[in-house]
Amino acid sequence: xxxxYPIEEYNIREAKxxxxxxxxxxxxxxxxxQYKKDFPWSLIIxxxxxxxxxxxxxxxxxxxxxxxxxxxxxxxxxxxxxxCQYVGRITDNGCRSLYYHIENPKxxxxxxxxxITSGLSSHEFEYNISKDEEWKTxxxxxx
Numbered sequence: 001x002x003x004x005y006p007i008e009e010y011n012i013r014e015a016k017x018x019x020x021x022x023x024x025x026x027x028x029x030x031x032x033x034q035y036k037k038d039f040p041w042s043l044i045i046x047x048x049x050x051x052x053x054x055x056x057x058x059x060x061x062x063x064x065x066x067x068x069x070x071x072x073x074x075x076x077x078x079x080x081x082x083x084c085q086y087v088g089r090i091t092d093n094g095c096r097s098l099y100y101h102i103e104n105p106k107x108x109x110x111x112x113x114x115x116i117t118s119g120l121s122s123h124e125f126e127y128n129i130s131k132d133e134e135w136k137t138x139x140x141x142x143x
Contacts, residue, residue, distance in 0.1 A: 004035045008086065021056040022092040026141045030085060033135075039085050039101035042132035043108060045074060047096045047125040057094040067096055070122050074098065074115075081111035087138045099138045105129045 006029040013024040047070065051063040059067055071089065075098075078084050082104035090097045102108050112127060130137070 004038065005083075006030070006033075010088075020092060021058060022090060023058070024088060024090050024141070026088040027086055030087060031142050033085070036101070036135050037133050039083070039103050040131060040133040041102045041105045041108075041129055042135070042137040043078070043084070043100040043102050043105075043127060043129050044137065045098040045100075045125055045127040047071070047074075047098065047123050049091075049094045049096060050123060052094045056092070058091060059096070066122060067091075071096070071098060074112075074125075075100075077111050077115055078102065078108055081107040084108075087135075088141050099141065101132070101135060101138070102129070 008027050009029045011026045011028045013026060015022045015024070047067065049057065049059045049063060049067065051060050052058060053060055075086060078100060082102055084100050084102040087099040087101060089099065109129060115121060132138075
């Protein structure tokens with residue numbers, strides 16, 4: 001791999017309060033990343049957790065395995081449609097949010113729409129693609 005496509009490295013962060021618990025997985029290989037402008041579009045995918053635990057609405061152990069596989073499927077679909085960088089994810093309150101930066105929003109939109117209409121999706125999800133050359137939507141991952 002080269003600097004533009006660093007080998008992904010992950011760090012897990014947790015935040016816990018009286019009424020919340022968040023788990024964040026961060027691709028630390030992108031800390032100080034110099035090629036942000038090559039991936040000027042933010043893609044955020046929100047996946048509903050089907051089987052949340054009663055406490056904090058995090059996924060159960062079984063649901064966690066299924067969500068990880070679903071996330072791998074979505075990542076493969078995205079990477080199959082254009083170059084991208086996987087920033088990380090946040091899991092909390094009945095939802096898993098996946099963060100990417102991509103180079104071709106039209107291709108990703110088409111690929112995700114095809115997946116949705118295929119009926120092969122194990123979970124309901126929504127996504128948003130927006131112009132974000134400075135990666136403002138995901139900068140909190142690197143603080």
